[in-house]
Amino acid sequence: MNKYRLTQTRSQLLKLLKNTPLPVSAEDLLQKVPVNKTTIYRQLTSMVAQGLIKPVLFTDRTLRYESADRDHHHHLICTNCKKIIDISFPENIEQTAQTSASAQKFKINTHHLEFFGLCQNCQ
Amino acid sequence: MNKYRLTQTRSQLLKLLKNTPLPVSAEDLLQKVPVNKTTIYRQLTSMVAQGLIKPVLFTDRTLRYESADRDHHHHLICTNCKKIIDISFPENIEQTAQTSASAQKFKINTHHLEFFGLCQNCQ
DNA sequence: TGACTTTTGCAACTAAGTTGCAATAATATA
DNA sequence: TATATTATTGCAACTTAGTTGCAAAAGTCA
Ligand SMILES: [Mn+2]
Ligand SMILES: [Mn+2]
Ligand SMILES: [Zn+2]
Ligand SMILES: [Zn+2]
Numbered sequence: 001m002n003k004y005r006l007t008q009t010r011s012q013l014l015k016l017l018k019n020t021p022l023p024v025s026a027e028d029l030l031q032k033v034p035v036n037k038t039t040i041y042r043q044l045t046s047m048v049a050q051g052l053i054k055p056v057l058f059t060d061r062t063l064r065y066e067s068a069d070r071d072h073h074h075h076l077i078c079t080n081c082k083k084i085i086d087i088s089f090p091e092n093i094e095q096t097a098q099t100s101a102s103a104q105k106f107k108i109n110t111h112h113l114e115f116f117g118l119c120q121n122c123q
Numbered sequence: 124m125n126k127y128r129l130t131q132t133r134s135q136l137l138k139l140l141k142n143t144p145l146p147v148s149a150e151d152l153l154q155k156v157p158v159n160k161t162t163i164y165r166q167l168t169s170m171v172a173q174g175l176i177k178p179v180l181f182t183d184r185t186l187r188y189e190s191a192d193r194d195h196h197h198h199l200i201c202t203n204c205k206k207i208i209d210i211s212f213p214e215n216i217e218q219t220a221q222t223s224a225s226a227q228k229f230k231i232n233t234h235h236l237e238f239f240g241l242c243q244n245c246q
Numbered sequence: 247t248g249a250c251t252t253t254t255g256c257a258a259c260t261a262a263g264t265t266g267c268a269a270t271a272a273t274a275t276a
Numbered sequence: 277t278a279t280a281t282t283a284t285t286g287c288a289a290c291t292t293a294g295t296t297g298c299a300a301a302a303g304t305c306a
Contacts, residue, residue: 105243120228
């Protein structure tokens with residue numbers, strides 16, 4: 001009853017996305033899997049729809065994806081070497097923001113938070 | 124001694140960017156100022172370099188700009204109608220995050236935070 | 247095995263943004 | 277003010293991430 005078929009290509013891509021701890025771009029995948037770029041883009045779209053992966057947009061405007069079975073977290077991004085480090089934020093940001101948002105009758109559902117700076121190597 | 128010249132085009136664009144409270148895209152400007160798109164992109168780059176405006180990348184991947192003389196703030200974005208509302212966040216996010224970041228010897232300089240949800244009209 | 251449906255590759259396309267170059271406009275200086 | 281200098285502009289051509297239509301290939305299920 002699952003309309004998604006587990007093709008060779010799909011499993012290879014999923015394996016890579018599951019095993020790579022940090023967000024992967026379409027181009028990264030293209031270099032590692034012998035498949036047409038059209039297929040990469042279509043598979044990424046399909047996997048997002050299926051809830052297997054999540055898109056993460058970086059400020060260099062590259063769109064990357066990471067496995068969806070991760071806990072909610074954020075990223076530290078080195079502005080020099082582009083290294084990405086996962087980080088979890090201790091407080092409930094949405095709850096804090098909802099207080100100000102309520103004044104405008106805005107209902108917050110999700111948020112997106114990234115930090116920029118220098119990694120150990122680059123400082 | 125200022126290498127930036129205050130041309131007709133530049134003043135028109137600056138005026139729009141100063142008077143529009145919410146982030147403006149290159150396309151927005153193109154529709155309002157009778158000027159070539161190449162000029163728009165070059166002026167935006169130049170104004171960012173000069174520190175007059177700041178680029179803001181939204182998760183829908185549109186790049187927008189807003190006047191740089193604003194206090195640090197964030198955005199509430201309606202996922203339905205794309206309305207943008209400015210919001211300030213009461214706490215020092217970077218300080219809180221720096222505690223976790225220090226474990227990886229990462230030095231935070233800036234951050235980027237957006238909230239998504241529904242505006243009053245769309246809920 | 248088929249029949250049915252999804253996935254794939256290919257080539258052509260789209261759209262945001264960039265580049266080189268010659269013409270034009272702004273500014274500095276005589 | 278007139279002229280020299282340098283930045284800005286428009287244009288056309290280009291780049292590049294991502295998209296689309298279509299026919300062939302592969303996956304699923306009876
Ligand atoms: Mn991550
Ligand atoms: Mn704003
Ligand atoms: Zn680094
Ligand atoms: Zn709305």
